[in-house]
Amino acid sequence: MTFCVHDLDFSHVPGVLGRIVQERVQDYRDADAALGEARPAARRFEAALRGPGLSLIAEVKRASPSQGAIAPLDPATAAQEYARGGARAISCLTEPRHFGGSREALLEVVQAVSLPVIRKDFVVHPAMLREAADWGASAALLMVSVLGNATGEYFRMAEHLGLDALVEVHDEAELELALEVHPRIIGVNNRDLKTLSIDLGQSPRLIRLARERGFTGVLVAESGYATPRDLAGVHDLADAVLVGSSLAGSGNLAQAARDLMAR
Numbered sequence: 001m002t003f004c005v006h007d008l009d010f011s012h013v014p015g016v017l018g019r020i021v022q023e024r025v026q027d028y029r030d031a032d033a034a035l036g037e038a039r040p041a042a043r044r045f046e047a048a049l050r051g052p053g054l055s056l057i058a059e060v061k062r063a064s065p066s067q068g069a070i071a072p073l074d075p076a077t078a079a080q081e082y083a084r085g086g087a088r089a090i091s092c093l094t095e096p097r098h099f100g101g102s103r104e105a106l107l108e109v110v111q112a113v114s115l116p117v118i119r120k121d122f123v124v125h126p127a128m129l130r131e132a133a134d135w136g137a138s139a140a141l142l143m144v145s146v147l148g149n150a151t152g153e154y155f156r157m158a159e160h161l162g163l164d165a166l167v168e169v170h171d172e173a174e175l176e177l178a179l180e181v182h183p184r185i186i187g188v189n190n191r192d193l194k195t196l197s198i199d200l201g202q203s204p205r206l207i208r209l210a211r212e213r214g215f216t217g218v219l220v221a222e223s224g225y226a227t228p229r230d231l232a233g234v235h236d237l238a239d240a241v242l243v244g245s246s247l248a249g250s251g252n253l254a255q256a257a258r259d260l261m262a263r
Ligand SMILES: O=P(O)(O)OC[C@@H](O)[C@@H](O)c1c[nH]c2ccccc12
Pocket: 059, 061, 120, 121, 122, 168, 189, 222, 223, 224, 225, 242, 243, 244, 245, 246
């Protein structure tokens, strides 16, 4: 099987997101795009999000463009704390400049917990997916705001590697594009990555729309959740919620995870 999307032009991506994407394009400019043999799909990440109730994906996030330094987390310890606090999956940033992530962080998290782990990065090259699989991640993030019409090709590459893909959207147009790909998991990001502003109404709205369009896969509400009240709009609607900053900066990750998910 051949995939040939590795020389995409990402210069259209605006704002903060666009800058980060350009950096990642440079980082992987000379990387090998070959994926190798097909690998079997374990679907562990997807299975972990299927309930019962609202599943928590807790994120190992040391910094972000909107907040700067969040906390100097030890990735392995943080992941174990999240697991103790009831998280069903771990998200680990690997973007180094703005989110304090690394390959090492992902490897340590995969070693430290038995939960499935998603590689959280700005995927702009097939090698980033091959790495995710090689490093032991169960899933990778695919952003429609970055990949546009190439989202389908990247989704098929993730499948080839046995990875679950979290296909992320932020508005109606991106959701329509995502639905054409027929992914198994769609995430709605409440944060507009061009301006970094949060609107907690975005996830409930687009999740309802996805269901109306007949999407039967897993739906994830992402970003900006800090209190149980913030989750009122997505309980009984989303399958899972992705939370980083509020947990990572709490000082007691297990307790913060339990408190947040309490109804
Ligand atoms: O820290 P928060 O607001 O809880 O958000 C977590 C997660 O949703 C966020 O880190 C995120 C969602 N999509 C992304 C894409 C790239 C980088 C980061 C993200």
